[in-house]
Amino acid sequence: MKYLFILNDAPYGTERSYNALRLARNLLKKGVGQVELKVFLLGDAVACAKAGQKVPQGFYNIGDMLGMVCRAGGQIAACGTCMDARGIAAADLIDGVNRGTLDELTEWALWSDKEFVF
Numbered sequence: 001m002k003y004l005f006i007l008n009d010a011p012y013g014t015e016r017s018y019n020a021l022r023l024a025r026n027l028l029k030k031g032v033g034q035v036e037l038k039v040f041l042l043g044d045a046v047a048c049a050k051a052g053q054k055v056p057q058g059f060y061n062i063g064d065m066l067g068m069v070c071r072a073g074g075q076i077a078a079c080g081t082c083m084d085a086r087g088i089a090a091a092d093l094i095d096g097v098n099r100g101t102l103d104e105l106t107e108w109a110l111w112s113d114k115e116f117v118f
Contacts, residue, residue: 002037017048066097078093
């Protein structure tokens with residue numbers, strides 16, 4: 001099964017991005033060999049992929065969670081227009097996250113069997 005996750009919320013302040021990545025990680029873990037998964041970060045969610053996030057001890061780190069999705073075989077892109085609007089350069093992104101485009105998101109939507117929007 002092919003899943004597309006579209007995240008819109010900032011990494012902290014709400015738990016939408018956190019919960020989306022929890023589900024994405026669990027799908028990859030439980031569906032080993034059967035699941036293909038892509039995550040597209042839009043709007044404030046592009047900050048989820050900012051490298052060097054420092055959070056209080058015991059608090060989740062969205063950047064680390066994205067890295068776990070990448071290492072489990074997920075593909076992640078951050079909207080380039082949204083990055084520009086927030087002053088985030090491609091060099092600022094964690095390893096495994098690429099600068100994406102609306103055309104790429106469109107292709108991913110056509111590719112997927114199911115979409116989750118957070």
